[in-house]
Amino acid sequence: MAIPAISSGGFGSSLFQRANREAQRIGGQVTHQKMQEVASVIGGSNFGSGTKIGKGQFHQTQNRVIQEGTQSASRAAQQSMAYMDPRRLGTSKFQKSNREAQQIGGQVTHELMQQVKQAYATSHPVQNLGKNVDIAA
Secondary structure, eight states: OOOHHHHTTOTTOSHHHHHHHHHHHHHHHHHHHHHHHHHHHHOSOSSSTTSOTTTSHHHHHHHHHHHHHHHHHHHHHHHHHHHTOTTTTTOSHHHHHHHHHHHHHHHHHHHHHHHHHHHHHHHSTTTTTTOOOOTTO
């Protein structure tokens, strides 16, 4: 027993399938015509195949941005190298004032601890009689 589609001419020969192929063909032609119209109105695209690679305004702008970015990064690297000179580390006013503040803070803390030790020793004289009191320990 034969399958009707095979005996009547094969797959893809139905009226529906032929109509689909015809619609695709007509759609492709119409799309191509519309693209030609658009190209004639706007001219060659700076982004598409109408432009030779690297010659369009878009590509030239890209190249300029890359070149300026590279130069800027190079300048920044050279400046940072100058700041990283070991002879210059710690010589800024900010760093000097920090060191001075640390030294003063250390002296003041030491003096206050001495006063606390003295006050503790005088407030507990009997307990500390003959003993060496070291609060820091």
